[in-house]
Each structure stands twice: as C-alpha cells, then as structure tokens.
Amino acid sequence: MTADTAAIREPGRSASVFVAGVDRLARPHALPRAPCSTCHLRHCCVPAGLSPAQVEGLDRLPFSRRRVQLGGTLYEPGDVFKCLYAVRNGMFKSCVTLEDGRQQVTGFHLPGELLGLDGVATGRYASSATALEDSEICAIPYADLRTTSSADLELQGAIARLMSREIVREHSLMLMLGSMSAEERLAAFLLSLSTRMKVRGFSPIEFHLRMSRADIGSFLGLKLETVSRTFTSLVRQRLLHVDKKHVRILDLHLLRSALDMRTSPLRAAGPHGDGRRR
Amino acid sequence: MTADTAAIREPGRSASVFVAGVDRLARPHALPRAPCSTCHLRHCCVPAGLSPAQVEGLDRLPFSRRRVQLGGTLYEPGDVFKCLYAVRNGMFKSCVTLEDGRQQVTGFHLPGELLGLDGVATGRYASSATALEDSEICAIPYADLRTTSSADLELQGAIARLMSREIVREHSLMLMLGSMSAEERLAAFLLSLSTRMKVRGFSPIEFHLRMSRADIGSFLGLKLETVSRTFTSLVRQRLLHVDKKHVRILDLHLLRSALDMRTSPLRAAGPHGDGRRR
DNA sequence: CGGAAAATTGACTTTCTTCAAAGCTTGTGG
DNA sequence: CCACAAGCTTTGAAGAAAGTCAATTTTCCG
Incomplete structure (x- = not known):
C-alpha cells in the first residue's frame, strides 16, 4: 500500500x-x-x-x-x-x-x-x-x-x-491556555503566526487569517464573540489594523509587550506581581 | 560521558x-x-x-x-x-x-x-x-x-x-484547558489519575495526591482557591471523599458522567447543544 | 509546642460567556 | 446587474464562572 x-x-x-x-x-x-x-x-x-x-x-x-x-x-x-x-x-x-x-x-x-x-x-x-x-x-x-x-x-x-x-x-500552547488572558492569547497567536510567516519569506507584519473567528476561538480556548471583541480592543490600542481577515501588526514590539504587562501600561517592573491573569 | x-x-x-x-x-x-x-x-x-x-x-x-x-x-x-x-x-x-x-x-x-x-x-x-x-x-x-x-x-x-x-x-490536555469548566477539569484529572493508578496495580478509587492544590491548579489552568472550592463541590455532590490529600472516588461512573453533562443533570440527550462550556 | 506553609471559606470584582440583534460579504439565480 | 439568502462578524446587555483579596483553620515539621 x-x-x-x-x-x-x-x-x-x-x-x-x-x-x-x-x-x-x-x-x-x-x-x-x-x-x-x-x-x-x-x-x-x-x-x-x-x-x-x-x-x-x-x-x-x-x-x-x-x-x-x-x-x-x-x-x-x-x-x-x-x-x-x-x-x-x-x-x-x-x-x-x-x-x-x-x-x-x-x-x-x-x-x-x-x-x-x-x-x-x-x-x-x-x-x-x-x-x-x-x-x-x-x-x-x-x-x-x-x-x-x-x-x-x-x-x-x-x-x-x-x-x-x-x-x-x-x-507552550498549554501555558497559553492555562495562564493567559484573552488579550494575551490573541497577541501570542498573532506573534506566533508572524514569526512563522517571516521564516517562510512572507511579511511578518501583514497577513490573511484563513481561519474563521470561531476557529481562532477554539484554538485559543475562547468564544468567537470574545475573539472578535479582543480584536477590536487591540485595534483601539493601535496595536493592529484589522480589515476582515486581513491583519496588519502596527508595532510588533508593542504587541509582544502586551504579553507581559497587560491592561495598565504601568506594571512592567513590579517586584513581586507574578503577572498571572486568571 | x-x-x-x-x-x-x-x-x-x-x-x-x-x-x-x-x-x-x-x-x-x-x-x-x-x-x-x-x-x-x-x-x-x-x-x-x-x-x-x-x-x-x-x-x-x-x-x-x-x-x-x-x-x-x-x-x-x-x-x-x-x-x-x-x-x-x-x-x-x-x-x-x-x-x-x-x-x-x-x-x-x-x-x-x-x-x-x-x-x-x-x-x-x-x-x-x-x-x-x-x-x-x-x-x-x-x-x-x-x-x-x-x-x-x-x-x-x-x-x-x-x-x-x-x-x-x-x-487532550489542550482540549481540557480550552473547553472544560473547573468541575470538568478536576473530574478529568482525577479520572486520568485513577486509570493510570489502576494500570500500575494501585487502587483506582483511592489515592494520595502528592501535589499541592496550587500544583493541581496550575496544571488545570485554575487558581488554587478554585481547586479547593471545586473539591468541596464534588464532595457535596457525593462523588468524592476528600481528606486532605487523600481522595476516594465514590462512584467512578458518576464522576465520568460529570464530564459530559454538568450542572443540571438534565441535558444528556439535547439534540443540538454541543455541550461546550465556557 | 510553636511557627510556617497549605488549605478552606467568604465577600466582592473581573473576565468571559450567553443570548440576541443587526451589519457585512459572498455567491447564486432571476 | 441586482436582489436575496446564508454565513460570518460585530456589538450590546445581562448573567455566570472563576479570580482576587482577606481572614481563619488545619496541617506539617522541626
């Protein structure tokens, strides 16, 4: 065979x-x-x-x-x-x-x-x-x-x-699912895509998301509505441009930092907060 | 070397x-x-x-x-x-x-x-x-x-x-972290342990949890307080006896069914509910 | 016995989900 | 070419689940 x-x-x-x-x-x-x-x-x-x-x-x-x-x-x-x-x-x-x-x-x-x-x-x-x-x-x-x-x-x-x-x-996916907020998960997802696109010779800051919001949600352990809301939130923070399935990352560095210190921009060097969300 | x-x-x-x-x-x-x-x-x-x-x-x-x-x-x-x-x-x-x-x-x-x-x-x-x-x-x-x-x-x-x-x-861990409620996660965890204990010749319904609540929580993507509360909830449902780190599963079958239909006991055969929680 | 660490419990807050409605896209057929 | 249906997506409002903070209790170990 x-x-x-x-x-x-x-x-x-x-x-x-x-x-x-x-x-x-x-x-x-x-x-x-x-x-x-x-x-x-x-x-x-x-x-x-x-x-x-x-x-x-x-x-x-x-x-x-x-x-x-x-x-x-x-x-x-x-x-x-x-x-x-x-x-x-x-x-x-x-x-x-x-x-x-x-x-x-x-x-x-x-x-x-x-x-x-x-x-x-x-x-x-x-x-x-x-x-x-x-x-x-x-x-x-x-x-x-x-x-x-x-x-x-x-x-x-x-x-x-x-x-x-x-x-x-x-x-690392388990880490994401077990200890990240919705926003961090989406950021991590986009950054992972970005890195992998770059390796393959595509633009790391601009790409088409072939999958539906529901697929992204399922992957990230979120509901599709939450994915949608989180996208608009990242857009409002000027981290992304999103046009339907087309995504452009405005500042890779900033997006990456959204993984460490979330929400309030002032807690980067907090001595003992372990950074965990839910 | x-x-x-x-x-x-x-x-x-x-x-x-x-x-x-x-x-x-x-x-x-x-x-x-x-x-x-x-x-x-x-x-x-x-x-x-x-x-x-x-x-x-x-x-x-x-x-x-x-x-x-x-x-x-x-x-x-x-x-x-x-x-x-x-x-x-x-x-x-x-x-x-x-x-x-x-x-x-x-x-x-x-x-x-x-x-x-x-x-x-x-x-x-x-x-x-x-x-x-x-x-x-x-x-x-x-x-x-x-x-x-x-x-x-x-x-x-x-x-x-x-x-x-x-x-x-x-x-399967990703599936657990991505789509199960706290109660389902803990049940899945205990059932997994039970199966593996049995294979090794230990009792499948009674064992010592060597790890702390915090470790269990980290593994399940939950906070330790939630783990503790979920334990007491399972005990109140008469699915478990818990004495500190010693756990006895009162009804393996029932615990297993806690994975499918949660909370309300009436939704086993719902035609189109896909069973997803969070 | 005593002190530190772990676990439980309660009250309150936050985050995410659920339900519902409406807006866009896309493709099909008149 | 336009109308319309089907499927995604977005957005809002309300509710539920889990997180946070804090106070106690229990257990563990020297």
Missing part, C-alpha cells in the same frame, strides 16, 4: 462512507514529484538541518504531492495512519474531538509544517486535518520513512527532533 | 551553581542496576509491547537507577539534554516557564512514565522535572538509546510511539 491510495476527502462528501486507503483510485489531484533537495521549503520543512546526502535519501522516498481543496481533509480521527503530510502551500487546521462532540482546534499549519505525527502512537490518527484554503501537500509514507531512516542514524535523529519539537510546541 | 554524571539537584541547594553533567561525582544516590526484563514496571514502562529479545537489548543499555528526594529536580529548563528518565517509584511534576516568570505544570508522572522527551528537540530541556516525594528513577542515556535502537527497527518504532503518545496526551 503506497501513499497514492491514501484518502483525501473533499468537502461535501459524506465522511462516513469513507474507509481510509480505499478511496481516490483515480487521484485526480496528484501532482508531479517535487524532490526535497530542490524544494523552496527545504530550509523550514523536514529537510531542515540535514546534510545534502540525507536530503538525497529523502528524495528517494516515494512521497507524492497533491492538491487539497478548501474544506478537504487529509485524515479524520480513527483513520488508519499511513502518512505524514508536509504542507507545501496553503494552510491547514488540526482538530481533536471528545466523545461528547466537543471539538478543539489544536493547531494551524503553514507551508513546511508537518501533520499527522499523532498517528504514530496507535497506528490511527487521533485528530483531523482540514484545509483552510486550496492547498498542496506532500504525503510521506511513514513505513518508507522508517525503512530509509533505519540505515541513517542522523535522519532518525531528525525525525525524533521533529516529534520532540511538537511536544515543546504543545507545552 | 555516561548517565552517571547527570545532574540531579537536591532541594535547598542553589540551582545556579549547577552545570548539568558535572555534578554528582560521588553519586550518593546511585542504586544497583535493575534490568528492564525483570522490572515490575515492564508492562507499563518503556519495554511495554516489546519482544523479549528487544527488552534484552534495553538491558544492555548503561542506564542507572537513582534516588531523588522530595523537591529534587532531574533537570531544569536550559540544561543540556543527556537522559530520558523513567519513574521507578514516587511521583514527579513537569513545569514550563515563560520569560516573565509565569509557570505552568504540564504533567504529573507516575511510575513507568517517561520524562525528558522535550529535550530531544534542541538538545536542551525545555521544562523542569521535580520530585513530589522521595522517588526513584532510571536514567537512560539518550545517545546510547539511539545507538542501540539504530540496529533495531522495532525498538526505533517503539520510541517513536512513545513520543507520539506524548503528543496525543497533550492534545
């Missing part, structure tokens, strides 16, 4: 009729191969930090490139885990679901970022990955990745580092 | 004088080796799910066993990453810290659970690990683990699964 048969679902089709791995025989969205060694994302994707020889090893992996249209999913919770997915362009969100139907967005994914690591644990994905706009991905068959890396200690190490980085990332 | 020189800090000693890896030449807390193959925790620790042959491979690793007293740390943020630590007995907490001093407990660790995976990403730990009682750990030198596993595809896979499991675990 190769990556070519992995299910990529399209919006509007009933999810329940799918069984991962048996759909998409025709694979109308397949695109020509794009080797890692010449990919414009190689500095911020899986190959980052690897030697040219190792990247050539990656090139030999039978991974495939595909289009996914807005609303389409790469996988859903419970699907058999076969591939890791690297975003080539566009944007995705990851969601986890509780038995009772509660959902939470656990991340937004820019080009070069890796999706599906949660499937390694049990052999089935624990979350879903949904395209927030028409996108392209590389599907990397995990079995093949393992085979290739078994011969290469460095590559093994790189994969381990990728997983560990995901753990660290989630640590 | 072997695991024997890894720093384990003791409470009361100044953290700043330590440099990871150069302390503890005398290693007064070293204990005799305890091979995985005969360890009573092998069903719920690193060796879980491995074949006898692979466990023998683990036995050959130069890992060391040590005591850590209450308040001692295995590592602190920024320490050079050398070892993974498996809890042998006792209990630990993990904390992450923000630049401004904000802290958050990211997990509590029971015997058989693994600590330090966040160090793989950058070669330095991103969090701290502190003993909540006098404990014992196995220190597994990561470099040696890599060497051993490079020859063994199965063992490699097992390690990857451990890391992925951590990612999944953190997903």
Whole structure:
C-alpha cells in the first residue's frame, strides 16, 4: 500500500462512507514529484538541518504531492495512519474531538509544517486535518520513512527532533491556555503566526487569517464573540489594523509587550506581581 | 560521558551553581542496576509491547537507577539534554516557564512514565522535572538509546510511539484547558489519575495526591482557591471523599458522567447543544 | 509546642460567556 | 446587474464562572 491510495476527502462528501486507503483510485489531484533537495521549503520543512546526502535519501522516498481543496481533509480521527503530510502551500487546521462532540482546534499549519505525527502512537490518527484554503501537500509514507531512516542514524535523529519539537510546541500552547488572558492569547497567536510567516519569506507584519473567528476561538480556548471583541480592543490600542481577515501588526514590539504587562501600561517592573491573569 | 554524571539537584541547594553533567561525582544516590526484563514496571514502562529479545537489548543499555528526594529536580529548563528518565517509584511534576516568570505544570508522572522527551528537540530541556516525594528513577542515556535502537527497527518504532503518545496526551490536555469548566477539569484529572493508578496495580478509587492544590491548579489552568472550592463541590455532590490529600472516588461512573453533562443533570440527550462550556 | 506553609471559606470584582440583534460579504439565480 | 439568502462578524446587555483579596483553620515539621 503506497501513499497514492491514501484518502483525501473533499468537502461535501459524506465522511462516513469513507474507509481510509480505499478511496481516490483515480487521484485526480496528484501532482508531479517535487524532490526535497530542490524544494523552496527545504530550509523550514523536514529537510531542515540535514546534510545534502540525507536530503538525497529523502528524495528517494516515494512521497507524492497533491492538491487539497478548501474544506478537504487529509485524515479524520480513527483513520488508519499511513502518512505524514508536509504542507507545501496553503494552510491547514488540526482538530481533536471528545466523545461528547466537543471539538478543539489544536493547531494551524503553514507551508513546511508537518501533520499527522499523532498517528504514530496507535497506528490511527487521533485528530483531523482540514484545509483552510486550496492547498498542496506532500504525503510521506511513514513505513518508507522508517525503512530509509533505519540505515541513517542522523535522519532518525531528525525525525525524533521533529516529534520532540511538537511536544515543546504543545507545552507552550498549554501555558497559553492555562495562564493567559484573552488579550494575551490573541497577541501570542498573532506573534506566533508572524514569526512563522517571516521564516517562510512572507511579511511578518501583514497577513490573511484563513481561519474563521470561531476557529481562532477554539484554538485559543475562547468564544468567537470574545475573539472578535479582543480584536477590536487591540485595534483601539493601535496595536493592529484589522480589515476582515486581513491583519496588519502596527508595532510588533508593542504587541509582544502586551504579553507581559497587560491592561495598565504601568506594571512592567513590579517586584513581586507574578503577572498571572486568571 | 555516561548517565552517571547527570545532574540531579537536591532541594535547598542553589540551582545556579549547577552545570548539568558535572555534578554528582560521588553519586550518593546511585542504586544497583535493575534490568528492564525483570522490572515490575515492564508492562507499563518503556519495554511495554516489546519482544523479549528487544527488552534484552534495553538491558544492555548503561542506564542507572537513582534516588531523588522530595523537591529534587532531574533537570531544569536550559540544561543540556543527556537522559530520558523513567519513574521507578514516587511521583514527579513537569513545569514550563515563560520569560516573565509565569509557570505552568504540564504533567504529573507516575511510575513507568517517561520524562525528558522535550529535550530531544534542541538538545536542551525545555521544562523542569521535580520530585513530589522521595522517588526513584532510571536514567537512560539518550545517545546510547539511539545507538542501540539504530540496529533495531522495532525498538526505533517503539520510541517513536512513545513520543507520539506524548503528543496525543497533550492534545487532550489542550482540549481540557480550552473547553472544560473547573468541575470538568478536576473530574478529568482525577479520572486520568485513577486509570493510570489502576494500570500500575494501585487502587483506582483511592489515592494520595502528592501535589499541592496550587500544583493541581496550575496544571488545570485554575487558581488554587478554585481547586479547593471545586473539591468541596464534588464532595457535596457525593462523588468524592476528600481528606486532605487523600481522595476516594465514590462512584467512578458518576464522576465520568460529570464530564459530559454538568450542572443540571438534565441535558444528556439535547439534540443540538454541543455541550461546550465556557 | 510553636511557627510556617497549605488549605478552606467568604465577600466582592473581573473576565468571559450567553443570548440576541443587526451589519457585512459572498455567491447564486432571476 | 441586482436582489436575496446564508454565513460570518460585530456589538450590546445581562448573567455566570472563576479570580482576587482577606481572614481563619488545619496541617506539617522541626
């Protein structure tokens, strides 16, 4: 079974009729191969930090490139885990679901970022990955990745580092969810986006938010109304320009400082206030 | 450099004088080796799910066993990453810290659970690990683990699964922090402990909480007063007995249902309420 | 026993959510 | 091209949940 048969679902089709791995025989969205060694994302994707020889090893992996249209999913919770997915362009969100139907967005994914690591644990994905706009991905068959890396200690190490980085990332999300006010959360979210956009060669101070306010709220542990209000509050503080989904950060430095000392601008050097909000 | 020189800090000693890896030449807390193959925790620790042959491979690793007293740390943020630590007995907490001093407990660790995976990403730990009682750990030198596993595809896979499991675990914590009320969070916390205690052969309905209310609060994204109030609320609902740090769950099933339908007992089958709280 | 730390409880405040209404966007079809 | 419906987004007012501050009580340990 190769990556070519992995299910990529399209919006509007009933999810329940799918069984991962048996759909998409025709694979109308397949695109020509794009080797890692010449990919414009190689500095911020899986190959980052690897030697040219190792990247050539990656090139030999039978991974495939595909289009996914807005609303389409790469996988859903419970699907058999076969591939890791690297975003080539566009944007995705990851969601986890509780038995009772509660959902939470656990991340937004820019080009070069890796999706599906949660499937390694049990052999089935624990979350879903949904395209927030028409996108392209590389599907990397995990079995093949393992085979290739078994011969290469460095590559093994790189994969381990990728997983560990995901753990660290989630640590900081927990910190955000557990100890920040609404305003701090939104600021942290925008700053994180800003940094990641910059790394990818986009403007760090101006970008389109592909996701809805509800998605942002779910990610930040807030209601969509609160997200909306917090946006207008940041705009009133002259930290942002917001026009619908388009955001411009007026002062990155100031926004960053909104993370430390909130509300009143005078408490930066307070000796013993620990800065915690709720 | 072997695991024997890894720093384990003791409470009361100044953290700043330590440099990871150069302390503890005398290693007064070293204990005799305890091979995985005969360890009573092998069903719920690193060796879980491995074949006898692979466990023998683990036995050959130069890992060391040590005591850590209450308040001692295995590592602190920024320490050079050398070892993974498996809890042998006792209990630990993990904390992450923000630049401004904000802290958050990211997990509590029971015997058989693994600590330090966040160090793989950058070669330095991103969090701290502190003993909540006098404990014992196995220190597994990561470099040696890599060497051993490079020859063994199965063992490699097992390690990857451990890391992925951590990612999944953190997903569910995010869900908790992002979408649960105080009562649900505390119930989820106790149920998680209950399950993990049971796996380890302890009573699933009765246990000592080694951590303070403040630690629980930090972990759950609540203030310690709220934790205290929520405990008394659960006691009044006859779901728990709480005597100081000793907790007895009166009805596991009922407590579990406190996660779905809260507050008013009548909303279990509501057709379109999505169940979200805050 | 005594003092320090941890936990509980109460009163009050703040923040965020909930509910509701209205304004914008976007896309579709006459 | 315009009208209109559907889906987001914004905004307001009221309510609920958790935080803050403060006073006590309990526990822990030397």
